[in-house]
Every structure is written in structure tokens, then in C-alpha cells.
Amino acid sequence: DVVMTQSPLSLPVTLGQPASISCRSNQSLVYSDGYNYLNWFQQRPGQSPRRLIYRVSVRDSGVPDRFSGSGSGTDFTLKISSVEGEDVGVYYCMQGTHWPPTFGQGTKVEIK
Amino acid sequence: EVQLVESGGGLAQPGGSLRLSCVTYGLGFSVFEMNWVRQTPGKGLEWISYISGSSATIYYADSVKGRFTISRDNAERSLYLQMNNLRAEDTAVYYCNAGGLRFFDHWGQGTPVTVSS
Numbered sequence: 001d002v003v004m005t006q007s008p009l010s011l012p013v014t015l016g017q018p019a020s021i022s023c024r025s026n027q028s029l030v031y032s033d034g035y036n037y038l039n040w041f042q043q044r045p046g047q048s049p050r051r052l053i054y055r056v057s058v059r060d061s062g063v064p065d066r067f068s069g070s071g072s073g074t075d076f077t078l079k080i081s082s083v084e085g086e087d088v089g090v091y092y093c094m095q096g097t098h099w100p101p102t103f104g105q106g107t108k109v110e111i112k
Numbered sequence: 113e114v115q116l117v118e119s120g121g122g123l124a125q126p127g128g129s130l131r132l133s134c135v136t137y138g139l140g141f142s143v144f145e146m147n148w149v150r151q152t153p154g155k156g157l158e159w160i161s162y163i164s165g166s167s168a169t170i171y172y173a174d175s176v177k178g179r180f181t182i183s184r185d186n187a188e189r190s191l192y193l194q195m196n197n198l199r200a201e202d203t204a205v206y207y208c209n210a211g212g213l214r215f216f217d218h219w220g221q222g223t224p225v226t227v228s229s
Contacts, residue, residue: 096214103157
């Protein structure tokens with residue numbers, strides 16, 4: 001199975017400051033159609049996961065534009081340009097290129 | 113608005129069975145590929161099963177193969193997971209998910225399963 005490794009696992013941030021989460025895979029996530037099937041999910045406390053971004057950089061409807069995704073191959077990044085209180089939670093990357101789909105271990109974002 | 117509502121979780125004894133259900137709203141259910149995903153504090157999020165829109169294609173994670181059965185009823189807009197021969201390590205929150213193996217678009221609120229004597 002493809003192993004997804006996130007860093008850091010804990011990310012204390014100051015309101016209004018940027019935040020960045022790294023996700024690395026142990027195999028390239030470039031599929032035969034040229035796309036990287038890398039998703040980012042947000043899980044707020046007490047809630048189920050919610051997809052924020054799919055195929056590396058495409059934001060879901062309703063997701064604020066302070067969230068952005070980038071990367072290709074084995075290295076990916078989720079950035080929050082200016083952290084707000086509602087961004088507190090755990091963020092997961094997930095690959096859908098290889099079977100079975102696998103998730104990173106999660107990065108907990110909290111306010112300093 | 114898309115909603116996925118799971119039910120059927122609870123307490124089961126080792127070796128016992130449970131059947132999870134997921135009814136969907138606001139989704140063209142019959143064309144959506146569906147998954148079950150579970151979450152534990154120790155192992156995080158784990159994909160466990162997939163079913164295509166027509167039920168023609170089904171996959172399972174090795175951890176549940178031979179014990180769990182996924183199914184769907186498109187007329188009822190519902191997804192199911194029959195869980196047999198439950199083990200302590202199956203204790204988790206189980207999520208219904210719509211979107212197939214690559215996208216995982218929509219998630220339910222989850223239903224907790226505890227396997228304990």
C-alpha cells in the first residue's frame with residue numbers, strides 16, 4: 001500500500017498567520033491520465049471529514065480561497081494563507097491513484 | 113444539499129454481527145460510487161470497502177475481506193455494510209462515503225461500532 005506521511009503532526013498557529021502542511025507519498029501519485037489523485041480533508045472537532053481540495057489543487061465548492069493545494073509526484077502541500085478560528089481541526093491528505101486508497105496520519109491545527 | 117445518514121452501529125460481541133445502513137439525500141445515488149471508511153484513534157482513517165453504481169464492482173480491504181459485505185439498493189438510495197465475525201480491532205467510527213476510490217466527495221456523520229465482551 002502507498003504510505004502517506006504528513007508533517008508536522010501538530011501545528012500551533014497564530015490567528016491571521018499562514019500555515020503549511022506537507023504530505024509525501026512513497027510512490028508517485030501521477031496516474032496514467034496525467035492527474036495526481038491527491039485530496040485534502042478537514043475534520044473539525046466532533047465532525048466528520050469534509051473534502052477541501054481534490055486532484056492536488058481544485059477547491060471544493062464553498063471552500064474559502066485562503067486554502068490552496070500544490071505539488072506533484074510524491075510531494076504535496078496544503079497552505080492556509082491566513083488562519084481563522086474555524087480552521088481548527090485535523091487535516092488529512094489522501095491518495096486515490098493507487099489501490100487501495102490511503103490516508104495520511106493527520107495534522108492537528110490549533111490556535112496558539 | 114447532499115446528506116448521508118448512517119445508522120446501525122452499536123455494541124457487538126467478538127464473533128458477532130452488525131449491519132450498517134446509509135441513506136442518502138440530494139445525490140444522484142445510482143450513479144455514485146460508494147465507499148465505507150472507518151476511523152480509529154490508533155490507525156486513523158482506513159478505507160474498507162467500495163461498490164460501483166451498478167454493484168458490478170466491489171472491493172474490500174484485506175483487513176475485512178471475507179467478513180464484511182457491502183451492498184446497495186439504488187431504489188432506496190441506500191448503502192449497506194454487513195459485518196460478521198467482528199473483532200476487537202473493528203472498533204471504530206464507520207463513515208459512509210460517496211465519490212469512488214479517487215475522490216471521496218461526500219461523507220456521512222459516522223456511526224460508532226464497539227466490539228467488546
